[in-house]
Amino acid sequence: MAQAHIVIEHVSKVFSSGGREVVALQDIDLVIPRGQFTCLLGPSGCGKSTLLNAVAGFAPPTSGIIRADGKPVVEPGPERGMVFQEYALFPWMTVADNIGFGLEIKGMPNAQIAQRVDDLLAMLSLGDFRQRYPKDLSGGMRQRVAIARVLALDSPIMLMDEPFGALDALTRRNLQDELLRIWQQLHKTILFVTHSIEEAIYLADRIVVMTYRPGIVKRDLLVELPRERDPSSPEFNALKRELGALVMEEQQRHHSEELRMAAVD
Amino acid sequence: MKRWRELGAGLIVPVLVVLAWHLATAGGWVDPHKLPSPEAVVKRWVEYLLPLQPYESGSKLTWAFSGELIGDTIGSMYRVLAGFAIGAGLALPLGLGMGASPRVYALFNSLVQILRPIPPIAFIPLSMLWFGLGNAPAIFLIALGAFFPVLVNTIAGVRQVDGIYLRAARNLGARGSTMFLRVILPAAVPYILSGVRIGIGTAFIVVIVAEMVAVNNGLGFRISEAREYFWSDKVIAGMITIGVIGLAIDAGMNRLNNHLLRWHRGLEH
Numbered sequence: 001m002a003q004a005h006i007v008i009e010h011v012s013k014v015f016s017s018g019g020r021e022v023v024a025l026q027d028i029d030l031v032i033p034r035g036q037f038t039c040l041l042g043p044s045g046c047g048k049s050t051l052l053n054a055v056a057g058f059a060p061p062t063s064g065i066i067r068a069d070g071k072p073v074v075e076p077g078p079e080r081g082m083v084f085q086e087y088a089l090f091p092w093m094t095v096a097d098n099i100g101f102g103l104e105i106k107g108m109p110n111a112q113i114a115q116r117v118d119d120l121l122a123m124l125s126l127g128d129f130r131q132r133y134p135k136d137l138s139g140g141m142r143q144r145v146a147i148a149r150v151l152a153l154d155s156p157i158m159l160m161d162e163p164f165g166a167l168d169a170l171t172r173r174n175l176q177d178e179l180l181r182i183w184q185q186l187h188k189t190i191l192f193v194t195h196s197i198e199e200a201i202y203l204a205d206r207i208v209v210m211t212y213r214p215g216i217v218k219r220d221l222l223v224e225l226p227r228e229r230d231p232s233s234p235e236f237n238a239l240k241r242e243l244g245a246l247v248m249e250e251q252q253r254h255h256s257e258e259l260r261m262a263a264v265d
Numbered sequence: 266m267k268r269w270r271e272l273g274a275g276l277i278v279p280v281l282v283v284l285a286w287h288l289a290t291a292g293g294w295v296d297p298h299k300l301p302s303p304e305a306v307v308k309r310w311v312e313y314l315l316p317l318q319p320y321e322s323g324s325k326l327t328w329a330f331s332g333e334l335i336g337d338t339i340g341s342m343y344r345v346l347a348g349f350a351i352g353a354g355l356a357l358p359l360g361l362g363m364g365a366s367p368r369v370y371a372l373f374n375s376l377v378q379i380l381r382p383i384p385p386i387a388f389i390p391l392s393m394l395w396f397g398l399g400n401a402p403a404i405f406l407i408a409l410g411a412f413f414p415v416l417v418n419t420i421a422g423v424r425q426v427d428g429i430y431l432r433a434a435r436n437l438g439a440r441g442s443t444m445f446l447r448v449i450l451p452a453a454v455p456y457i458l459s460g461v462r463i464g465i466g467t468a469f470i471v472v473i474v475a476e477m478v479a480v481n482n483g484l485g486f487r488i489s490e491a492r493e494y495f496w497s498d499k500v501i502a503g504m505i506t507i508g509v510i511g512l513a514i515d516a517g518m519n520r521l522n523n524h525l526l527r528w529h530r531g532l533e534h
Binding site: 092134 | 429430432433434435436437438439443447448451452454527528529530
């Protein structure tokens with residue numbers, strides 16, 4: 001297998017919420033090889049976004065260490081580009097300025113930025129939106145811009161936090177295909193958080209199922225289905241059933257925990 | 266077509282009010298010294314606008330603008346702009362600093378909280394003791410009136426920048442001044458502009474009051490002077506001028522707002 005790109009060693013994250021200690025992550029160990037498309041799958045509250053934020057460098061783990069390209073992660077940086085569910089485009093910048101902002105920070109000359117932005121606009125079929133503001137764009141178009149913004153930096157690692165969660169089913173499939181195309185073309189290492197079982201099977205080389213508090217790895221499996229994957233095939237659905245049972249167990253624990261907390265309050 | 270109809274509908278009530286005013290004065294029901302007829306006010310307004318002396322020699326343009334009204338308007342606007350520029354010019358950097366740095370905030374906040382509730386009008390006696398009469402005390406008061414709204418809104422604007430933008434910018438590698446100038450400042454602009462709008466409104470109130478007590482020209486001075494001569498028509502003519510200028514400032518601010526916030530979701534036109 002290819003060399004390790006992201007290494008997560010004994011990572012735990014504890015935070016206090018309403019006077020109680022919550023163990024969001026407990027002793028997570030994961031090695032993600034270069035070029036792998038990995039999905040973190042689980043119900044809300046299972047710590048998958050916490051883990052992603054730790055890899056991004058937004059919220060360091062309470063203990064343990066994360067290495068990207070061999071270097072310990074201590075702060076956010078453009079070599080680990082993040083795509084957020086809420087798009088997080090800068091509304092005061094045009095589409096082109098949003099995409100070029102990271103390059104501007106790097107100090108790239110304007111002519112080169114313009115060239116790079118042009119290429120990315122073409123790659124993501126955004127050409128007509130160059131001078132528009134994010135408010136004029138649909139959710140799907142905004143997420144394309146957010147992906148282009150990360151691609152502009154040429155980050156070897158892409159971190160994606162439920163990026164398609166707010167999109168309708170058709171737009172979602174459309175962007176999933178687009179993402180797969182980009183991933184195959186540019187050989188990115190992608191760490192992708194989702195609670196959609198189907199999305200995980202459709203996209204990932206590898207699915208890591210996480211448990212609800214404490215967040216540990218419940219199942220770590222490689223998806224062997226050939227690409228382009230057909231969500232209506234029997235193999236796809238067999239895997240979907242298997243993972244569905246795992247995730248629903250955690251969802252049930254999440255639900256009963258919520259009921260218990262409500263009763264305590 | 267629709268615009269004209271809306272404009273027409275908007276004129277109905279004002280026209281009725283002027284008509285009622287006309288009937289009340291023409292019918293002799295009110296003392297014309299207390300409420301002159303609308304015709305008298307218009308006549309007075311035109312006299313106020315036109316040059317005092319007949320044309321003799323020199324530039325026609327200078328002569329055409331030599332009327333009292335024009336001089337007063339220029340005087341008042343000069344004070345508003347100068348005072349506002351000073352007040353907002355000081356409030357903006359302080360507000361950015363206080364919003365961005367808890368230490369700067371802790372340092373200045375108590376003083377701001379003590380001074381802020383004092384209406385700028387209450388500074389009139391002190392401003393006259395410090396600056397005497399004329400433009401200086403008026404500009405001081407106007408600057409004070411513009412300062413606090415801009416300050417308070419700038420602080421709020423910086424503090425309420427959505428964390429998601431900061432995270433996205435940090436992820437792209439933004440730090441320090443880039444973060445501040447390209448992310449925090451633009452994100453705070455909607456708040457800052459609403460502070461500017463309130464500030465300029467306050468400045469306009471303060472200029473009229475300041476001119477009534479400390480300056481011997483300007484629109485505020487003129488209506489106060491007219492009262493001493495019992496020229497109620499001139500008082501009202503002056504008030505209408507003040508209203509029209511206020512409206513023009515507001516319309517100008519609106520256009521500036523729409524331009525600077527063309528990216529903002531709240532504005533869809």
